[in-house]
Amino acid sequence: MISWWLSKRHHLNSSINSFFEQIVQNLSSFFFEAGRTVLFFSQSIKLLFTKPSRFKDLLIHMEFVGNQSVLIILLTGAFTGLALSYQIYIGFNLVNATNLVGPTVALGIFKELAPVLTGLIVAARAGGAMAAQLGTMRVSEQIDALEVMGVNPLQYLVAPRLMAAILTMPLLCGVFDAVAIYSAELLCVNLLGLDSAIFWNKIQMWTDTDAINEGLIKAGIFGMTFSAICTKTGFYTKGGAKGVGDATNKGVVYSMVMIIVLNFFTSNLIRLYHSIMESL
Template sequence: MNVFAAIGRVTLGFFRETGRLSLFTADSVTGVVRPPVYWWLIAQQMMRIGYFSLPVVGLTAFFTGGVLALQIYNGASRYGAESFVPVVVLVGITRELGPVIAGLMVAGRVAAAIAAEIGTMRVTEQIDALTTLSTNPIKYLVVPRLIAAVISMPILVAIADSIGVFGGYIASTQSLGFNGSVYMNNTMNGLTFDDVSSGLIKAAVFGFIIALLGCYNGFNSKGGAQGVGAATTNAVVTSSILILAANYLLTNLLFTK
């Protein structure tokens, strides 16, 4: 009997959580189109989510591009296909690694920060205080973060793409003996609009996931410091998993024709 009870509890919990998240998402998305719009808060969040994530995203993109070039060279040289290194690095970075690596890094940085901030506001009754001051907490706290993340992530990924390709260029010219101008030429010839734009679409979706789960976990944190800690961990774990799952679905959608 206990086995069934346990399965039932887990199943009910899963559906309850899914339902709650869906309602929260619906509330947040309708909040985007209803006035007032807090322009200043959106700008402030774009600074925090986008601009301050640049160093960490740039560094990871640089090293990822470099390591990608090294490994592709290793594999390609077995078949004498070294000349494909630039274009494979380009495709790998723009289609997959740029958005995914940036998404995961920003999830760790931003989803955690959002969940901790909003979670602390929840347990210190600051969110209730917003309601008593005629301010809708979803519109004031969630909507600016959602908008800022959806706008910032594609910009961040565009920059990460360039830095990643540059990382591949540095590795190829410095350790693999590629000629710099030939490498750049191959890269430019391989550059297509679809590769880059699909990565940017992914980035916008990842931005939405990061802000939404950061806010959702913060809003639902309970208790004191421990509750906020749990909310922060949950925000990072759930947003990372959802980013990877969404990446699979989007790749399926965008590239299988």
Template sequence: MSPPAPDSASDTEARPILPVRVVEAAGRFVLGWVGGLRGAVEEVGRAGVVAFWGVANVFLPPLRVRLTIQQMEFIGVQSLPIILLTSAFTGAVFTLQSHRAFAMFGAQAMVGGTVGVALTRELGPTLTGLLVAGRAGSAIAAELGTMRVTEQIDALDAMAVDPLNYLVKPRVLAAVLVMPMLTAIFDFVGIVGSYVIGIYLMHLSRPEFLVRLGDWVDWDDIYSGLLKAVVFGFIVGVVSCYKGFYTTGGARGVGQATTSAVVVSSVAILVSNFFIAWAIP
């Protein structure tokens, strides 16, 4: 049986005239834009609440010392293998590449100092932040997201336990405390990796490598790197907790929260790194 012929008269009546369609399209565009803006403002507001209470709760009882130590073990100790591996190879590769570049000017002696400054000021804190975001931040977002969709966070609320105090505070605090330690380890192992490659593979002069390293890397470089690490730890802790805490939509939502936590943390680390580097010459 053939389909009925369309009623051309009623079709013409149902379709608005062009100016009306233009106004409708403009209205939809503005509403969509306003809705998007509102959503963004709400998201920033909720993240601000998590950040504020994450900090304010540090001074409010109960202190959650045991939970904080557990989180330090998870974020810090369990991240050590990947930090050690990455830092050793980063120092080694950076030494190889800078040796090739400096060799063009006969300035191979600068390798040790250059690698030292780059690691302590930039590579150490930034790569450590990115690694922690990828390993621990994703796990935090997934854990809290799962707790949200399985009503475990509601259960805490129902038992008169503040979920921000119980779940967010220990994680943010632990991330802030362990990031400088991991960064210091990254810096040290990276320099050792650079030393091994520079001295034993590139056959650089040992005294020159060490003297340049000592002359060029001063305490301000190390302090600024550690300060960045504190900021990056705060970013990873707050973003991961926020993304997990406000997860919606079941298993798919948990996956999205996890991905989003890593992406937002990583971008925030790279952007804030620029501003800190700008502010601290």
């Protein structure tokens, strides 16, 4: 009986140990990869300011990340505005506070939903394409070809993509903000019978440019995040078609998770910054 108990206890102890070892291993590999991504980003972005100029490439990538995402952002923004305002209207109607539907929708969209949803959508669309393009170039030796031609692939391929995402994400977030809020107004005023003047007046009363700026800053940070993750996973792709698929999948999934995690921390950091500034 005692020997049975001792063997079970030993088994349990080793299971617990291996569980914690696995957690530590995963955490250390996460921080290692995060560190490598930051290094990759900092090495690449500074190359954008070295000769030769990649301004034309930057514009091409901005058109790809920004212009080609507008339609999908318009659609997402419109339906997010409609759905959110309807749910908030139902809730606030119960307590006769429908006057506050406008500002609640506006704050939710400006500060949280617009940057996060824009980040997720553009990460899936443009980030996935970045990882797949660079991964294909890696496995078909196009990146090696660039290097042997004396062209720095980080400067030629990575830096313009990073900067394009950082610059266009706030613009797309602004488009999302505008479309979502006008869609909310369309529903609340034209279908649910709220007063248009009250709707806009309450929004002006309860929101300020800081709320919009918070979302735009966050969108820029998310652009930086997904472009760094996706270009890195693509750039260091190994293997053939499977390697490209894995890199794309990894890039998009990591980007999406990081956008949601970073959203929490950046919201709190921005709030902390505002409270410090107010106390000064």
